[in-house]
Amino acid sequence: MASANQVLRDCIRDGKLDGKYSNAELRKARDNLPSDSDEYSDCSEIIAAAIKGGSNRGSGAGSPGVGATDPAGEAVARTQDTGDLAAIADSKKAPSVDVGGTSLAPDSSGFFNLAGAANQVPLPLMVALVLLALFAMASGIAALRERVPALARIPLLSKLPTPRVPFFQRRH
Numbered sequence: 001m002a003s004a005n006q007v008l009r010d011c012i013r014d015g016k017l018d019g020k021y022s023n024a025e026l027r028k029a030r031d032n033l034p035s036d037s038d039e040y041s042d043c044s045e046i047i048a049a050a051i052k053g054g055s056n057r058g059s060g061a062g063s064p065g066v067g068a069t070d071p072a073g074e075a076v077a078r079t080q081d082t083g084d085l086a087a088i089a090d091s092k093k094a095p096s097v098d099v100g101g102t103s104l105a106p107d108s109s110g111f112f113n114l115a116g117a118a119n120q121v122p123l124p125l126m127v128a129l130v131l132l133a134l135f136a137m138a139s140g141i142a143a144l145r146e147r148v149p150a151l152a153r154i155p156l157l158s159k160l161p162t163p164r165v166p167f168f169q170r171r172h
Contacts, residue, residue: 004029011043017050026051 007021007029021029030047038044096105121129 004032007047008033008037008043011046012037012041015041015043015046017046021050023051 004025006019007017007025010017010019026047030044033044096103
């Protein structure tokens with residue numbers, strides 16, 4: 001008699017069951033499989049195959065892996081996919097998808113109708129952005145007026161009082 005821990009060690013070590021285990025031991029091992037082993041190995045599939053493979057045989061082979069194929073199944077699936085694509089291409093009705101009880105069809109999302117968009121910027125945020133933009137423009141004009149003497153002679157700008165902004169002097 002083996003324990004569930006022995007089954008798990010056997011499977012995790014090399015990805016297959018080398019020993020002979022009872023179905024009760026295999027079920028207990030499958031139910032107590034650590035989450036990291038369940039995620040990073042295919043031991044749950046190997047143990048399930050050993051249970052399904054026969055009563056108390058327990059010698060489960062490894063999983064067929066990614067490269068295993070089923071030519072007959074692939075041919076049937078390919079034929080069905082080709083038929084589905086031909087039916088969609090021949091139909092004059094636009095395809096739609098049911099999502100949460102709402103039928104979605106191409107161009108029904110309102111993406112190209114942006115005038116009716118319900119998303120708006122909240123008023124306090126809009127006021128803050130406008131004030132920030134005005135402050136940035138006023139600061140920029142004041143700094144340019146100090147740096148560029150020709151701007152001080154423009155009639156409208158010469159009437160605006162500007163504070164003296166100290167700038168670092170360049171070394172020559």
